[in-house]
Amino acid sequence: MKQNYFSQNPVLIQAAKRAIERRLELEAKDPVLLAGRAGITPDPWQADLLRSDARQTMLMCSRQAGKSTVTSLLALHEALYTPDSLVLLLSPSLRQSQELFKKVKDSHSSLKDSVLPTASETSSLRMEFSNGSRIIALPGNEATIRGFSGVDLLIMDEASRIPDQLYQAVRPMIAVSGGRIVLLSTPFGKRGFFHAEWTEGGDNWKRVKITADQCPRIDKDWLENERRMIGDWWYLQEYFCEFVETEDSVFSFADIQAALDSEIKPLFGE
Numbered sequence: 257m258k259q260n261y262f263s264q265n266p267v268l269i270q271a272a273k274r275a276i277e278r279r280l281e282l283e284a285k286d287p288v289l290l291a292g293r294a295g296i297t298p299d300p301w302q303a304d305l306l307r308s309d310a311r312q313t314m315l316m317c318s319r320q321a322g323k324s325t326v327t328s329l330l331a332l333h334e335a336l337y338t339p340d341s342l343v344l345l346l347s348p349s350l351r352q353s354q355e356l357f358k359k360v361k362d363s364h365s366s367l368k369d370s371v372l373p374t375a376s377e378t379s380s381l382r383m384e385f386s387n388g389s390r391i392i393a394l395p396g397n398e399a400t401i402r403g404f405s406g407v408d409l410l411i412m413d414e415a416s417r418i419p420d421q422l423y424q425a426v427r428p429m430i431a432v433s434g435g436r437i438v439l440l441s442t443p444f445g446k447r448g449f450f451h452a453e454w455t456e457g458g459d460n461w462k463r464v465k466i467t468a469d470q471c472p473r474i475d476k477d478w479l480e481n482e483r484r485m486i487g488d489w490w491y492l493q494e495y496f497c498e499f500v501e502t503e504d505s506v507f508s509f510a511d512i513q514a515a516l517d518s519e520i521k522p523l524f525g526e
């Protein structure tokens with residue numbers, strides 16, 4: 257009875273509609289609000305990234321800092337609030353692309369929203385939204401990416417492990433569409449486009465560096481233990497974002513990497 261009264265009251269219905277419209281207006285301008293509804297309170301640097309309108313951004317962050325989380329929210333916001341947008345998620349391997357894509361999907365389902373565009377998942381690597389937007393995750397190889405044009409947001413996860421040829425193939429795509437690019441990674445020695453753009457890429461990049469000690473979720477004792485377990489070279493690179501390199505240690509890094517993930521091929525040393 258009570259519910260009936262409220263649901264049929266035109267004044268209340270109007271007020272509810274206005275409140276929803278207002279929420280959408282605010283959220284369209286501020287992705288941090290979307291993040292909040294998806295259950296994430298962004299760290300200051302994550303909030304800054306979500307609110308940034310930089311066309312080119314590099315995030316050089318410690319492992320576990322939250323770079324995939326924040327870029328998946330960025331991808332979702334773009335798709336939901338820019339109709340007909342195309343968002344590409346690239347990473348070195350199929351497994352990593354799927355992982356990032358899963359973060360986008362999880363954030364989307366945690367919104368439990370009945371007002372925003374709905375999404376259908378046409379494959380384990382592709383979401384299509386009722387507003388015409390698409391989010392597509394691709395493993396890092398040139399053949400898969402060449403077919404896409406009009407990219408609004410290109411996210412390259414673990415960018416320091418993505419081959420240079422792939423980066424060269426996607427650059428013109430972004431230039432033509434006027435889209436945004438976000439490279440996120442831990443460093444991987446003094447080589448490749450990620451290092452080159454970070455050190456010599458000019459002023460057109462917004463560069464963000466977040467080391468493990470700046471991340472509130474990474475425990476100091478745990479970190480100290482990691483240092484003992486993996487050694488200084490790996491530790492400085494993975495948690496303190498140093499472009500470290502000596503030949504011996506690079507090879508041992510490649511060995512560790514190969515042991516951890518058979519899908520990621522070392523970029524050199526083969």
Ligand SMILES: Nc1ncnc2c1ncn2[C@@H]1O[C@H](COP(=O)(O)OP(=O)(O)O)[C@@H](O)[C@H]1O
Pocket residue numbers: 296297298299302317318319320321322323324325326473
């Ligand atoms: N702002 C945040 N608040 C709470 N948890 C977060 C936040 N950002 C990231 N996380 C969590 O921290 C962990 C690592 O995040 P992830 O994005 O995978 O890191 P990275 O890609 O930098 O290695 C995940 O469990 C993620 O859910």
Ligand SMILES: [Mg+2]
Pocket residue numbers: 323324325413
């Ligand atoms: Mg990640």
